Amino acid sequence: MVRVEFLGPIEKKPLELDISNLNELAEILQKDKEMQVWLENSAVAVNDTLVSSRDVALKEGDRVVLLPPVCGG
Amino acid sequence: MVRVEFLGPIEKKPLELDISNLNELAEILQKDKEMQVWLENSAVAVNDTLVSSRDVALKEGDRVVLLPPVCGG
Amino acid sequence: MLYLYDGSLDVPTILKEWYEQEADSNYGAYIPFVGTVRSEDNIEGLSFDIYEPILRSWFEAWQQRIRAKGAVIKMAHSRGDVMLHESSYIAAVFSPKRRVALEFIDEFVEDFKASAPIWKYDLKNGKRIYALDRSTAIKGSGLLS
């Protein structure tokens, strides 16, 4: 299973999904209307490394996080 | 009389001169060989205002200062 | 070094400690940037969420870049609530000569604003409201849309 977490203001509980890449994750999350806006403005990290392409293989135990727009300081 | 002072590292005592403009001051100071280098790299202020031209009339009681290269901080 | 605190920062103490930490390191320039909560739009204060693992790796990358120029970077940030006129953020660069520190403090603070995984909320009538309009999407956002 791959764990998916939603950071900061995204009010959504973590998911445990049986997926093997980010395309599959995108497909699943796009079905959730409330996630629409967050998908557009969030970055994605796999095992705490930001990724810039969906061509990332996911394996058992991997962790994906979604990072919405930031404003530190 | 016009008082002329030499600031910072210029080791020269103040002068009291009977001059009416900066051209006359330049003429007098250029006769002092030890002032040669300082004249080239120093700025000039009349009554504590920096001047950028020699066309400044001087009157009784005016004060001229020479400011050599600076390095605060 | 990266320091995270619950609530507001004790700015004088942090600036003093950092100055003393590097007192014998022979740096000619020390430039802190201090961020303080401003009164605007009737807020009572701000509140911050931090995602520490990515903040630490982002900071580590900066640290290496700045060290390569013979300089040092330190940063402190608040977690949770910080009220009006309290401070939530300090970044500081130490360098042998001034230009390196002057350029890095600017670049670091701007990249911090654009990239550091920290989320800001306005505190209004006791509620925590995400400051979306003042936030910046991290580079590469929208990958799953």
Place this chain on the structure above:
Amino acid sequence: MLYLYDGSLDVPTILKEWYEQEADSNYGAYIPFVGTVRSEDNIEGLSFDIYEPILRSWFEAWQQRIRAKGAVIKMAHSRGDVMLHESSYIAAVFSPKRRVALEFIDEFVEDFKASAPIWKYDLKNGKRIYALDRSTAIKGSGLLS
């Protein structure tokens, strides 16, 4: 405000006092620049002469320029001897938002180096040696040559 001190600056105290002076002024950014005497070329320290009347008018012009942007500038400098790893210079900008302070601190420090009527001497074997090679002729120099 411009503050001149005999000998080295008490950096933590000055940074604290300035921070507290503006604590309720609603500035979002506070950026001090601290200059510290570096060990190089076997010096024991530095020594400074200041010509106060022109320093004050130069600073006053800057103050007006910075106030016009809704910001504040403060500066402290040493007179006389400052030994290795002690500090001789602090400048700080406060502004509502960060860009104004980030840009002014850089511009102010550079103009300070080029224009402020302060002369620096190396202290070596107890002697005071003018640091001509590190000094900058003020704009318009050479008028009488």
